[in-house]
Amino acid sequence: MIESIFSLAFIAQGLRISIPYIFPALGATYAERGGVVNIALEGMLLVGAFAATVATHLTDNIAAGVLAGVLAGALLALLHGAATISARVNQIVVGIALNLFALGLTKFLCQLVFHSSSNSSRIAGLEQWTMIIGRLPVVGVLLENPFLVLALVAAIAAHVILFRTRYGLRLRAVGEHPEAADTLGISVVKMRYSGLLVSGALCGFGGAWLALDQHSFTDGMTAGRGFIALAAMIIGKWKPIQSVLASLFFGFTEALVILLQGGPVPVQFIQMIPYVLTMIVLAGFIGRATPPAADGIPYEKGNS
Numbered sequence: 001m002i003e004s005i006f007s008l009a010f011i012a013q014g015l016r017i018s019i020p021y022i023f024p025a026l027g028a029t030y031a032e033r034g035g036v037v038n039i040a041l042e043g044m045l046l047v048g049a050f051a052a053t054v055a056t057h058l059t060d061n062i063a064a065g066v067l068a069g070v071l072a073g074a075l076l077a078l079l080h081g082a083a084t085i086s087a088r089v090n091q092i093v094v095g096i097a098l099n100l101f102a103l104g105l106t107k108f109l110c111q112l113v114f115h116s117s118s119n120s121s122r123i124a125g126l127e128q129w130t131m132i133i134g135r136l137p138v139v140g141v142l143l144e145n146p147f148l149v150l151a152l153v154a155a156i157a158a159h160v161i162l163f164r165t166r167y168g169l170r171l172r173a174v175g176e177h178p179e180a181a182d183t184l185g186i187s188v189v190k191m192r193y194s195g196l197l198v199s200g201a202l203c204g205f206g207g208a209w210l211a212l213d214q215h216s217f218t219d220g221m222t223a224g225r226g227f228i229a230l231a232a233m234i235i236g237k238w239k240p241i242q243s244v245l246a247s248l249f250f251g252f253t254e255a256l257v258i259l260l261q262g263g264p265v266p267v268q269f270i271q272m273i274p275y276v277l278t279m280i281v282l283a284g285f286i287g288r289a290t291p292p293a294a295d296g297i298p299y300e301k302g303n304s
Contacts, residue, residue, distance in 0.1 A: 010255060015148055016213070018251025020045065020222075022151045023206030024229035025236065025243040026158050027199035031077075032238055033162060034195030035175040035188075037296040039095025040080055042226025043102030044200050048073040048207025050106040053217035054113055056123040065123070066208045073204020074197050076102065081196045085189055088298035099226075107219050120217040147209045151244070154202065158240035171195050175292035178299040188299050231278050237289045246281075253277055 024041040031038040051072030056065030076098060083094045111117040126145070162168035173181040174191040182188050203226070210225075211217055228250050236243030253274050260270045 010259065013258070014248070014252035014255040016145065016251075017254045018248045019147050019151055019209050019213075020206040020225050021229045021232055021247035021250050022244050023154065023209070024199075024203045024226055025232040025247045026154055026240055027202035027206075028230055028233040029158060029162070029236075029238055029240050029243055030171070030195040030202070031199035032195075032233070032295050033168075033175045033292060034171045034192045035178060035292060035294040035297065035299070036081070036084060036192050036196050036199075037091040037095065038077075038080065038196065038199050039092055039230070040076065040098035040102075040226075041199075041203055041229055042222055042224065043095075043099040044073040044076050044203030045207040045210065045222045045226050046099075046102045046106055046220075047076050048204030049211040049221060050109065050120075050207075050217050051204070052208035052211040053120050053123055054109075056212070057113075057121055060124055062124055062126065062212055065212065066205065069208030069211070070201045070204040073200040073202070073207060075200070077196045077200025077203075078193075080200070081193045084298065085192050085196070088300065091296050091298075103220065106217070110217060110219065114217075118219045122215050123211065125212045125215045150205075155240050155244040162240065167194075172292070175294055178294050182299075182301060188301070192299075228274070228278060231281075234289055234291075235281055238291060249281075250274060250278070 024045055027044075028038050028041055048069035052065040052069035055068030056062055059065070080094060080098055083089045084091045107117045110120060114120040126147075160168075162172065170181065170186050171191050171194070173184075173186060174188050175195075178188045181191075206225075206229075207222070210221060214221065229247065232246035232250060233243045235246040235249075257270050257273050260273075261267055
């Protein structure tokens with residue numbers, strides 16, 4: 001058992017499982033740094049996975065599938081922004097509503113496109129990429145999983161953007177004190193929309209990975225990953241690098257669950273491990289994790 005945990009196969013599996021946690025966790029960081037609580041990560045992942053499946057099925061091109069997934073996630077984020085930023089509806093309620101909407105919409109469209117409400121036809125996966133890149137010496141091995149490489153790039157980029165650029169400074173200002181940002185000529189509405197759209201795009205990217213990795217779309221295939229990603233962002237204290245590390249923790253925990261199955265421990269207890277650990281870690285860290293001061297608070301110009 002110990003040898004299996006420290007094997008390259010286990011490490012590779014843990015990294016692979018972490019991908020659909022990393023992208024939405026980074027996305028949530030952008031949204032909440034701007035002052036918008038994004039509970040709809042789950043729905044954005046789901047529509048991203050479905051759109052990627054449909055586009056890949058129609059074009060037999062994974063790049064088209066990834067692009068469709070990103071656009072679908074951003075579109076749902078735009079709907080989120082229209083309700084929470086423009087109409088100032090309660091952000092938690094909107095997030096829950098969008099998750100339910102995504103679940104019903106993808107089921108309906110799956111029946112419409114694939115004549116089944118539970119699963120789609122099989123689509124191409126990353127084998128298209130590996131056939132091309134795998135021929136390159138050394139580099140081919142490093143880039144065999146482009147999503148993993150892009151996850152690392154996205155994490156570093158998020159840290160630089162949020163803490164080393166003017167845009168990041170403005171986004172954080174809007175999340176901490178929107179009235180002060182407004183008096184300096186920063187558009188609170190535009191900044192919050194931008195953070196939310198980036199959040200949706202990253203979620204859609206994570207959803208595209210799920211579809212390509214599983215070679216299909218399955219009803220409810222996100223299976224709570226959006227909520228675990230939200231927990232990872234909170235554990236990471238609204239910081240990109242720490243959020244990625246928390247996502248890796250959950251990914252390797254899930255890999256451990258898979259490794260333990262088939263042993264003497266009842267499978268029901270094994271399947272509980274990720275959720276129990278989530279509650280334990282949140283109970284230990286959330287008390288010391290302080291969100292942006294204006295996170296979840298609608299802003300109306302002139303009512304400061």
